[in-house]
Amino acid sequence: SQLSQFMDQNNPLSEVTHKRRISALGPGGLTRERAGFEVRDVHPTHYGRLCPIETPEGPNIGLIKSLSVYSRTNEYGFLETPYRKVIDGVITDEVDYLSAIEEAKYVIAQANAATTEDGRLKDELIPCRHKGESTFMNADQIQYMDVSPQQIVSVAAALIPFLEHDDANRAL
Structure with a gap:
């Protein structure tokens, strides 16, 4: 289905990143073609919940994101x-x-x-x-x-040394 994938098991980091990925696509979600800039952009409510850095390039940019280091879902799914x-x-x-x-x-x-x-x-x-x-x-x-200062980024982005000095477009 659109909501399942084979897990990337190249190394432990790719496995953890794959497990913490969130998609706005699929049944009941958005389509790449109809998703505008507002949906793909970083929003203040993402702070500490979704990583502003780790998202794929190309047509899926901003539609597939990763959970931040300390984020979790509550009993209602928020x-x-x-x-x-x-x-x-x-x-x-x-x-x-x-x-x-x-x-x-x-x-x-x-x-x-x-x-x-x-x-x-x-x-x-x-x-x-x-x-x-x-x-x-x-x-x-x-x-x-x-x-933590690393609360806003994903596990992969948190491992980048001196992340605050990197160009945002080149971080990952």
């Missing part, structure tokens, strides 16, 4: 990504998985935000996301924090 809870500027060890709808309700700091040894957010203004927009907020307004 993709979730983990966040560390922050209370009054102190980062806790409590981890909550949030869907894109739940995530929009919270102020979320980046994983690389400066912290003190006792787990407090160091700077007064913290770069964060709120309702899909990047902004700066006071440390006491932060409600969650990313668990």
Whole structure:
């Protein structure tokens, strides 16, 4: 069928990547010919759920994607990504998985935000996301924090050394 393939077993990485692939094609989905730019483009709700880098070139670009490193599906089939809870500027060890709808309700700091040894957010203004927009907020307004800087990319992309210095078109 259109939804099954023989697994790529060339090496362990290709096997893991194959198992974590998601397609918008097939029965009940889109067709290559009718899918426009809006569907293929990266959306803020993909953050931590679908990798913005790992997608094939050609007619399937943006229609076949890979799950991000820490993403999972919940009992309703929605993709979730983990966040560390922050209370009054102190980062806790409590981890909550949030869907894109739940995530929009919270102020979320980046994983690389400066912290003190006792787990407090160091700077007064913290770069964060709120309702899909990047902004700066006071440390006491932060409600969650990313668990890892590699949270937004797939397993294969996370293995690329110095990924932040690569040209986006050449990353994979």
